[in-house]
Amino acid sequence: MAGPDGFHAPPAAVSHRRMGLQPFETVVAAHHGEIYRYLVRVTSRSGDADDLSQETFLRAYRAWDGLDGSANVRAWLFAIATNLARNYFRSESRRRRAYAGVSDVRGDVDMTSPEEEQRFQETRALVERVVDGLPLKQRLAFVLRKLHDLEYDAIGQSLACSPESARAHVFQALKKIRIGLNGHALPTMETVR
Amino acid sequence: MTSKHTSCRAIELDLVATATGDAEARSAERVHRHLDTCASCRDEFGRYRAVDSVARGIRTEPSADALAKSRAGLESRLADLRQRRVAYRIFPSPLGHILVGRSEHGIAVVEYLHGDSSLSASRLARVEGVEAVPGGPELERLQRDLLDYIEGRRRGLDWALDWRLARSDFERAVLEATAAIPYGAVASYAGVARRIGKPSAVRAVAQALRWNPLPIVVPCHRVIGTSGRLTGYAGDKLTLKQRLLGVEGVKLRPAQRDFSVAREAMYALGEGSTEYCLPTCGDILTRSLSIVTLFASRADAEARGLTPCSDCRPDLHPLTAA
Numbered sequence: 001m002a003g004p005d006g007f008h009a010p011p012a013a014v015s016h017r018r019m020g021l022q023p024f025e026t027v028v029a030a031h032h033g034e035i036y037r038y039l040v041r042v043t044s045r046s047g048d049a050d051d052l053s054q055e056t057f058l059r060a061y062r063a064w065d066g067l068d069g070s071a072n073v074r075a076w077l078f079a080i081a082t083n084l085a086r087n088y089f090r091s092e093s094r095r096r097r098a099y100a101g102v103s104d105v106r107g108d109v110d111m112t113s114p115e116e117e118q119r120f121q122e123t124r125a126l127v128e129r130v131v132d133g134l135p136l137k138q139r140l141a142f143v144l145r146k147l148h149d150l151e152y153d154a155i156g157q158s159l160a161c162s163p164e165s166a167r168a169h170v171f172q173a174l175k176k177i178r179i180g181l182n183g184h185a186l187p188t189m190e191t192v193r
Numbered sequence: 194m195t196s197k198h199t200s201c202r203a204i205e206l207d208l209v210a211t212a213t214g215d216a217e218a219r220s221a222e223r224v225h226r227h228l229d230t231c232a233s234c235r236d237e238f239g240r241y242r243a244v245d246s247v248a249r250g251i252r253t254e255p256s257a258d259a260l261a262k263s264r265a266g267l268e269s270r271l272a273d274l275r276q277r278r279v280a281y282r283i284f285p286s287p288l289g290h291i292l293v294g295r296s297e298h299g300i301a302v303v304e305y306l307h308g309d310s311s312l313s314a315s316r317l318a319r320v321e322g323v324e325a326v327p328g329g330p331e332l333e334r335l336q337r338d339l340l341d342y343i344e345g346r347r348r349g350l351d352w353a354l355d356w357r358l359a360r361s362d363f364e365r366a367v368l369e370a371t372a373a374i375p376y377g378a379v380a381s382y383a384g385v386a387r388r389i390g391k392p393s394a395v396r397a398v399a400q401a402l403r404w405n406p407l408p409i410v411v412p413c414h415r416v417i418g419t420s421g422r423l424t425g426y427a428g429d430k431l432t433l434k435q436r437l438l439g440v441e442g443v444k445l446r447p448a449q450r451d452f453s454v455a456r457e458a459m460y461a462l463g464e465g466s467t468e469y470c471l472p473t474c475g476d477i478l479t480r481s482l483s484i485v486t487l488f489a490s491r492a493d494a495e496a497r498g499l500t501p502c503s504d505c506r507p508d509l510h511p512l513t514a515a
Contacts (some may be wrong), residue, residue, distance in 0.1 A: 012388075024271075028264075028267065028268075028271070032263070032264055032267060033260060033264075036255065036260055036263050036264075037252075037253055037255060038256070039250075040253055040255050041252075041253050049255075050259075050262070050263045050266065052265055054263065054267045054270055057267055057271065057490070058267075058270060058271065058274060058445060059276075061271060061278075062274075062324070062326050063276060063280075063326075064329075065280050065326065065327065065328050065329035065331070066326070066327045066328075066329055067329075120247075120250070123247050124247060124250055125249055127244075127247050127248055127251055128251050131248070131251065138339055142248075145215075146213075146245070146248050146249050147249065147251070147252050147253075167210075167215075170215070171206055171209055173212070174209055174213060174241065174244060174245070174248070175209070177244050177248055178240060178244045178246075178361070181240075181244060181247070
């Protein structure tokens with residue numbers, strides 16, 4: 001039996017749930033933080049991320065009993081969140097607001113000198129602008145891959161495309177960031193973790 | 194950029210993947226071989242590595258407050274949803290398709306579905322405030338128990354019940370009084386009305402049982418008319434009532450488009466007594482069913498702690514099975 005999003009982990013995945021080890025509370029405890037962070041990142045507005053992350057888990061809860069015991073729960077949650085984010089952006093006015101809002105959250109950066117800190121912040125702001133201006137699928141694919149380390153299979157499921165297309169979206173995103181940073185002094189590899 | 198060498202362009206995707214830690218070993222090897230001979234791609238490779246690092250650096254860390262607030266909001270919405278949630282399962286049975294639903298408090302609904310076997314055909318789908326969701330394998334046990342019961346392999350359903358779908362205190366009282374009628378026994382609507390202290394509310398009792406949210410589990414099939422006729426069941430499902438009573442050993446005979454309980458073939462218990470009698474004991478056969486409960490077998494009566502009547506001695510002269 002497939003989950004509501006047709007989600008399956010590779011067959012080797014162990015079903016913790018079927019073994020009675022994972023009530024829904026533990027799913028919330030384990031994943032609410034990262035789903036919230038993901039949605040803050042892609043909506044650029046913590047208020048909307050609040051709503052969307054809650055809605056993600058309410059939907060997941062409704063579907064929880066019907067979910068295949070072998071499903072990859074984390075990837076499944078990201079897929080639900082991604083669907084909600086895409087619906088959210090279908091409203092064009094919201095999209096414009098998101099552009100304007102860029103980022104109201106602060107990164108956790110540990111820099112050694114004030115100059116490096118400033119340079120990093122500038123570069124970071126530039127990257128954020130480029131990322132926020134990416135076409136939605138590229139942006140979602142990029143964030144899922146680079147900030148949340150999801151596998152391309154899972155990203156493809158989230159975006160209703162093949163893993164190859166997901167890979168291509170990330171490639172396009174990286175190219176645009178690379179071009180966006182043209183002429184901008186990049187920090188040397190040693191200063192950035 | 195425009196005059197990029199063909200071999201450089203061909204390897205671009207792999208180069209980006211390799212620089213950003215996304216390439217498979219074989220393409221990474223190919224990229225590194227190319228980098229050994231191509232200075233501009235080496236430069237490009239370095240930039241992509243830096244891009245990847247910066248890009249990963251835009252990971253956001255919302256304030257602990259915002260996160261905690263969102264989590265608290267979620268917990269409260271989940272708690273509300275959990276309260277209203279009924280996980281259901283629909284399965285075929287000898288009595289037609291049956292839906293069984295469980296909330297976190299217990300079994301909340303058992304429903305005979307008309308023809309269609311989908312949720313949309315059910316009353317559950319239309320109960321306000323209920324969040325009906327398809328249940329998982331944990332509801333299989335309920336299905337098994339219920340089928341065992343219907344087919345006579347099981348005499349009771351020891352399920353925790355959620356009474357919240359009872360629509361009033363009166364209805365709840367009727368359901369609880371009905372739930373107390375033992376296996377293999379029948380009582381009358383008037384008898385149930387007496388038991389809840391409302392002897393004149395016979396029609397209201399019948400109406401409440403017509404909307405019994407837990408048929409079979411709350412055995413409204415054991416409630417009949419004072420005439421001994423089955424009278425009605427779940428709207429128009431009289432044959433189901435006949436069948437359920439038959440499984441429990443209750444003797445029935447046809448009576449004008451209905452069935453009647455064969456009182457002369459059943460043990461009887463008078464109101465207020467703890468001794469069960471043969472139907473031939475005194476005037477018990479002619480006493481109103483509003484004050485008499487009938488039992489299909491001695492075992493059913495004795496399972497309830499009743500003792501044989503010391504006058505008619507049903508223990509010495511048991512009824513012979515027809």
